[in-house]
Amino acid sequence: xxxxxTGLSKTYPNGVKALKNLSLTIGNNMFGLxxxxxxxxxxxxxxxxxxxxxxxxxxxxxxxxxxxEKNAVRKLLGYLPQEFGVYPKLSALDMLTHLAVLKGIxxxxxxxxxxxxxxxxxxxxxxxxKALSTYSGGMKQRFGxxxxxxxxxxxxxVDEPTAGLDPAERNRFLNLLSxxxxxxxxxxxxxxxxxxxxxxxRMAIISNGEVLLEGSPAESLDAL
Ligand code: ADP
Ligand code: ADP
Numbered sequence: 491x492x493x494x495x496t497g498l499s500k501t502y503p504n505g506v507k508a509l510k511n512l513s514l515t516i517g518n519n520m521f522g523l524x525x526x527x528x529x530x531x532x533x534x535x536x537x538x539x540x541x542x543x544x545x546x547x548x549x550x551x552x553x554x555x556x557x558x559e560k561n562a563v564r565k566l567l568g569y570l571p572q573e574f575g576v577y578p579k580l581s582a583l584d585m586l587t588h589l590a591v592l593k594g595i596x597x598x599x600x601x602x603x604x605x606x607x608x609x610x611x612x613x614x615x616x617x618x619x620k621a622l623s624t625y626s627g628g629m630k631q632r633f634g635x636x637x638x639x640x641x642x643x644x645x646x647x648v649d650e651p652t653a654g655l656d657p658a659e660r661n662r663f664l665n666l667l668s669x670x671x672x673x674x675x676x677x678x679x680x681x682x683x684x685x686x687x688x689x690x691x692r693m694a695i696i697s698n699g700e701v702l703l704e705g706s707p708a709e710s711l712d713a714l
Contacts, residue, residue: 491518491552491644491675493538498547500533500699508533509544510699520671522686522693522707523679530699531679532572535647538677539569551645568638568646568674572653574630578623582614582633585622589640608636612666628659635666639674646670647677652685664689687711 493516500509508530525531536542538549540560549556556563577585586608590601609615612632617625625633631651638646648667652660667676668689678690686693687707694704695714703710 492516492550493645493675493677494548494550495534495538496548496550498534498537498544498549500530500537500542500544508699509537509547512547512696512699512701514694514701514704516675516677517692518675519692520667520676520678520690522690523677523696524681524683524686524693525696526681529681529696531681531696532649533699534696535569535649535677535679536571539567539647540564541569565641566644568641568643570631570634570638570646570648570651572649574634576622576625576630576633579621581619581621582609582625582636583618585633586636586640589637593640604640608639611639611669612636613662626659628655628663631655631659631663632666635663635670639670643674645675645677647679649679650681651678652680652682683711 495512495514498509498512501507523531537544538556540556540563551563551566554562586605587601590604595601609618612635614629614632617629622633652663655663664685667678670676678685680686690707693707693710695702695710703713
């Protein structure tokens with residue numbers, strides 16, 4: 491997987507320049523996008539996820555023009571926004587099964603195998619029949635990953651996923667991300683230095699809509 495972002499700029503109607511001619515290349519495994527609040531991370535991630543258009547610039551995902559071929563890109567991409575909403579009354583099992591139906595998996599055996607695998611992988615097996623409204627923050631985030639993986643994406647974007655999680659939940663969530671990063675590229679957007687230091691072979695620091703540094707955490711974080 492290669493995501494190539496070139497010369498991306500975005501000014502909001504209120505005059506805030508959220509992205510300033512930003513260029514970045516993201517390859518396999520887990521990529522950390524580190525920056526303080528207001529740096530432009532969410533704007534960048536929403537733009538890559540085709541939810542928002544920039545004023546100028548290009549984005550290519552394995553040769554696909556992300557800003558033009560939005561439907562093609564949406565099939566390859568899972569996005570977990572900062573505020574991830576769930577249908578509170580459904581259980582994880584029901585919700586994932588429902589999504590598998592929508593995805594067109596008509597064999598009930600195949601559906602069950604797929605959903606069971608995801609529930610175990612995300613450590614939600616024991617809670618699979620409980621309503622999502624009863625889930626803790628960490629469980630909801632893990633459910634978000636299960637839901638994103640169901641679509642079989644090449645790229646998963648997670649925006650500030652560990653904010654508000656207690657240390658045990660945070661560890662469980664980060665371990666899950668690193669286990670899926672063997673097969674799927676993960677972009678982890680966060681303001682928490684340790685999340686990136688522990689998990690991401692490559693990272694960039696963004697501030698004020700610009701890339702300050704790009705490299706391995708050892709190179710980049712020592713340079714600070
Ligand atoms: P981050 O995710 O790094 O916190 P954001 O992309 O959310 O950064 O925000 C970058 C800047 O753009 C901030 O100054 C923020 O207030 C501003 N901003 C974000 N979204 C909007 C919006 N919809 N309208 C106006 N300004 C926005
Ligand atoms: P983040 O920084 O991660 O985007 P925020 O709390 O800044 O989170 O933004 C939450 C929502 O409010 C986003 O949809 C964002 O686009 C919008 N937003 C952020 N800043 C502004 C702003 N200055 N004016 C209008 N909308 C904004």
